[in-house]
Amino acid sequence: MTTETTSTAAQPATAAAADIVTDHDLGIHGYHHQKDEHVKRLRRIEGQIRGLQRMVEEDTYCIDILTQVSASTKALQSFALQLLEEHLRHCVADAALKGGNEIDEKVEEATKAIARMMRT
Amino acid sequence: MTTETTSTAAQPATAAAADIVTDHDLGIHGYHHQKDEHVKRLRRIEGQIRGLQRMVEEDTYCIDILTQVSASTKALQSFALQLLEEHLRHCVADAALKGGNEIDEKVEEATKAIARMMRT
Amino acid sequence: MTTETTSTAAQPATAAAADIVTDHDLGIHGYHHQKDEHVKRLRRIEGQIRGLQRMVEEDTYCIDILTQVSASTKALQSFALQLLEEHLRHCVADAALKGGNEIDEKVEEATKAIARMMRT
Amino acid sequence: MTTETTSTAAQPATAAAADIVTDHDLGIHGYHHQKDEHVKRLRRIEGQIRGLQRMVEEDTYCIDILTQVSASTKALQSFALQLLEEHLRHCVADAALKGGNEIDEKVEEATKAIARMMRT
Numbered sequence: 001m002t003t004e005t006t007s008t009a010a011q012p013a014t015a016a017a018a019d020i021v022t023d024h025d026l027g028i029h030g031y032h033h034q035k036d037e038h039v040k041r042l043r044r045i046e047g048q049i050r051g052l053q054r055m056v057e058e059d060t061y062c063i064d065i066l067t068q069v070s071a072s073t074k075a076l077q078s079f080a081l082q083l084l085e086e087h088l089r090h091c092v093a094d095a096a097l098k099g100g101n102e103i104d105e106k107v108e109e110a111t112k113a114i115a116r117m118m119r120t
Numbered sequence: 121m122t123t124e125t126t127s128t129a130a131q132p133a134t135a136a137a138a139d140i141v142t143d144h145d146l147g148i149h150g151y152h153h154q155k156d157e158h159v160k161r162l163r164r165i166e167g168q169i170r171g172l173q174r175m176v177e178e179d180t181y182c183i184d185i186l187t188q189v190s191a192s193t194k195a196l197q198s199f200a201l202q203l204l205e206e207h208l209r210h211c212v213a214d215a216a217l218k219g220g221n222e223i224d225e226k227v228e229e230a231t232k233a234i235a236r237m238m239r240t
Numbered sequence: 241m242t243t244e245t246t247s248t249a250a251q252p253a254t255a256a257a258a259d260i261v262t263d264h265d266l267g268i269h270g271y272h273h274q275k276d277e278h279v280k281r282l283r284r285i286e287g288q289i290r291g292l293q294r295m296v297e298e299d300t301y302c303i304d305i306l307t308q309v310s311a312s313t314k315a316l317q318s319f320a321l322q323l324l325e326e327h328l329r330h331c332v333a334d335a336a337l338k339g340g341n342e343i344d345e346k347v348e349e350a351t352k353a354i355a356r357m358m359r360t
Numbered sequence: 361m362t363t364e365t366t367s368t369a370a371q372p373a374t375a376a377a378a379d380i381v382t383d384h385d386l387g388i389h390g391y392h393h394q395k396d397e398h399v400k401r402l403r404r405i406e407g408q409i410r411g412l413q414r415m416v417e418e419d420t421y422c423i424d425i426l427t428q429v430s431a432s433t434k435a436l437q438s439f440a441l442q443l444l445e446e447h448l449r450h451c452v453a454d455a456a457l458k459g460g461n462e463i464d465e466k467v468e469e470a471t472k473a474i475a476r477m478m479r480t
Contacts, residue, residue, distance in 0.1 A: 038416045046409040053402045056395055062447040066473040069440040073433055073480040077238055080429040085231040087422040092208065093223050096216035103213050111205040113426040118197055118238055119359050120433040155296055162293045169286040176278045182327040186353040189320040193313055193360040200309040207302040233306040239479050240313040317478055325471040328452065333463050336456035343453050351445040358437060358478050 034086065041079050048072040080117055084110070154206065161199050168192040200237055204230070274326065281319050288312045320357055324350070394446065401439050408432040440477055444470070 049072060055065050092110060095102040169192060175185050212230060215222040289312060295305050332350060335342040409432060415425050452470060455462040 035416055039413050042409055042413045042416065046406060046413070049402055049406045049409055053399050053406070056398045056402065059395075062443055062451060063469055063473050065443060066440055066447075067476065069436055069443075070473075070476040070480050073436050073440075073477070076429055076433050076436070077480055080426055080433075081231060081235050081238070083422055083425060083429075084234065085227055087426075088208070088212065088227045088230065089223065091422060092212065093216035093227075096213035103209065107205055107208045107213075109423055110208065111201060113423050113430075114204065114234055114237075115201050116427065116430040117234075117433070118201070120430050120437060155299075158296045159293050162289055162296065166286060166289040166293070169282055169289055173279050173282045173286070176275055176282065179275075182323055182331060183349055183353050185323060186320055186327075187356065189316055189323075190353075190356040190360050193316050193320075193357070196309055196313050196316070197360055200306055200313075203302055203305060203309075207306075211302060229303055233303050233310075236307065236310040237313075240310050240317060321471060321475055321478070324474065325467055328448070328467045328470065329464065332448065332452065333456035333467075336453035343449065347445060347448045347453075350448065351441060354444065354474055354477075355441050358441070 034082070038079065038083070041075070045072060045075050045079070048075065077117065084114065084117075154202070158199065158203070161195070165192060165195050165199070168195065197237065204234065204237075274322070278319065278323070281315070285312060285315050285319070288315065317357065324354065324357075394442070398439065398443070401435070405432060405435050405439070408435065437477065444474065444477075 048068065052065065052068055052072065055068060087110065092103070092106045095106040168188065172185065172188055172192065175188060207230065212223070212226045215226040288308065292305065292308055292312065295308060327350065332343070332346045335346040408428065412425065412428055412432065415428060447470065452463070452466050455466040
């Protein structure tokens with residue numbers, strides 16, 4: 001999504017949307033700069049899930065498995081929260097700067113994602 | 121939401137932070153315009169909690185009480201989500217427009233609130 | 241909790257279900273003995289919800305309202321957990337003693353209630 | 361809960377605690393018979409977590425990643441609920457049959473596990 005303009009005329013703040021080229025327009029999302037950290041985090045969670053498989057195979061006591069499930073769920077939620085924070089900081093803030101309806105759409109979309117996270 | 125300033129001179133977008141007077145600066149929060157609706161919602165939840173007291177007093181079956189507790193919790197979460205959506209749309213978007221560090225602070229604060237909501 | 245029966249004859253384990261008259265059969269649920277405490281707890285939560293109404297009316301900052309919503313939700317969840325613990329200790333344990341299919345029904349019912357609590 | 365009996369003859373159900381040898385005593389937990397199903401379920405979740413890693417590496421849009429995180433969390437919660445249901449049906453019911461304090465300990469332990477699941 002590129003927002004090129006040929007006009008060089010002065011742009012009042014409220015009409016500036018067309019000229020602002022944000023990271024987002026370039027396909028760089030909020031979490032871009034933490035990619036390695038995110039992948040590492042997810043690998044650790046993957047290891048936890050494999051640990052759960054071993055626990056089931058080795059007949060570990062039910063409650064101890066549940067404790068480990070809670071730890072994995074917490075790790076996933078914590079990953080989601082970090083992703084969301086970066087999304088709000090970058091994508092939602094970008095939409096605010098651009099003006100127009102985009103901020104409403106982005107906020108509605110983010111709120112729906114938060115609702116899904118809360119219901120799980 | 122209009123952001124009037126006393127200055128009528130042209131404002132370059134990037135330097136405007138000091139001059140933008142948002143609703144938020146005037147003590148008008150995101151949820152301001154839905155105040156009546158919010159109070160009505162909370163009164164309904166208050167009624168649900170009183171209903172729970174009656175259920176306990178009348179020895180209602182445990183599981184039926186738990187179902188009603190879930191309904192009340194859901195209603196509170198739904199109220200929180202609406203408040204959060206308005207907060208993101210107004211307060212967080214305002215911070216983005218103002219530029220500077222405020223967006224980071226606001227996003228961090230909102231994320232912490234979401235984390236608290238998810239953990240309950 | 242005593243499980244008196246009118247029969248004084250020897251009871252074979254597997255046929256005892258019909259003769260065991262539990263508190264539950266008498267309409268006395270697990271939470272019965274903590275009724276006053278439960279009603280007090282719910283009154284405090286009702287007070288918190290009224291506090292939320294005042295916060296909205298007095299234009300309290302969105303995030304501070306969300307913090308108070310989280311506290312109320314937590315208090316409701318904590319009430320639900322206590323109720324559930326008493327339910328498991330009395331109603332579910334009674335069903336186990338009675339033998340037959342009742343334990344399966346009670347456990348399925350309790351699990352569904354827990355699922356509803358987790359999804360809110 | 362007292363389980364008195366006047367008979368000293370061959371094992372009346374109510375005094376049998378010391379003699380009852382349950383699956384649990386043999387190290388066979390509630391989920392034992394569904395082991396294969398559980399491992400399959402966990403492998404699917406492991407696949408979802410690897411899918412998340414790919415999404416991050418391929419710069420997938422933040423909100424789409426959050427949707428997938430919610431799906432994985434839901435799958436983990438659903439696995440936990442099934443494990444809990446089997447635990448209540450077998451381990452908690454066994455404790456009820458055995459009499460004594462074990463039911464209180466088991467119910468307290470299960471409630472704490474449920475509390476941990478609800479807080480994530």
